Amino acid sequence: MTRHAQSERRLLADELERLGPDAPTINEGWQAKELAAHLVLRETRPDLIAGAFVPLLSGRLDRAMAQTASGDWRTLVQKVRSGPPSWNPMSFAAVDEKANLTEFFVHLEDLRRAQPDWQPxxxxxxxxxxxxxxxxxxxxxxxxxxPTGVVLVADGLGRHAAKGPGERGTVVLRGEVGELVMAVFGRERVADVVIEGDPVDVAAFRSADLGG
Structure with a gap:
């Protein structure tokens, strides 16, 4: 099988190595070292990742993030590059592709799009x-x-009703698939997408905290 997740991982590790630990990202409060630490902990300390969703556990995650981010930069980047340990199901190709392709694509773009000379x-x-x-x-x-319904239209790939109407009507997001990924995963401000719909619905969609 084609390992797209692996190619995104390699590209991200190359970019981390090129830019250094203090390079900005589009994630508020994260430099490259925090981004790398997040990826390493995600694959080596799944017990801590619950802290991203459970407030009572967030302190443990924050401490681990700070400790990991402050370590040797070359070692940290190599851990990103080498991938999960053998005990992690993500070390298997099929699981890796499902769990990591979008993850690494989005985080690579988080890093790339924060640089002044970035290109699509x-x-x-x-x-x-x-x-x-x-x-x-x-x-x-x-x-x-x-708060709205969402229809995705990817250039050359088709149309998909991603979410039915909610409190408001439906908006349509159009663009290349990579740009749609960034928009859906909470990066609409740096994504080259066209959003169509009632202006009130479009404004509601844009103001939503989609996270990701």
Whole structure:
């Protein structure tokens, strides 16, 4: 099988190595070292990741993040590059592809798009198709906080009703699939997408905290 997640991992590790630990990201409060620490803990300390969702456990995660981010930079980047330990199911190719393709794509763009000289990537067609498949599968969950219905239209790939109408009407997001991924995962401000719909609904969608 094609390992798109692995290619995104390598590209991200290369970019981390090139830019250094203090490079900005588009994630508030995170430099490159915090981004790398997040990825390493996600694969090596799943017991801590609950702290991202459970306030009572957030202190443990914050301390681990700070400790990991302050370690040797070359070692940290190598851990990102080398991937999860053998006991982690994500070390298996099929699980890795499902769990990590979108994760690493989004975080690579988090880093790239914070740099003043960044340029859009021309993604291979098979990677676009893989991202589109994952976006369609995850869209309903990721968009659960959206106050509107959401229809995604990916250039050259098709149309998908990701979420039915909520408190308001439905908006349509159009763009290349990578841009749709960024918008759906809470990065609409740096995503090149067109959002169509009633202006009130569009404003409501844009103001929602989608997270991701």
């Amino acid at each position: 990537r021309d993604l291979p067609g098979d990677k676009e198709e893989a991202l589109w498949g994952q976006l369609k599968a995850a869209g309903r969950l990721v968009l659960r906080k959206a």
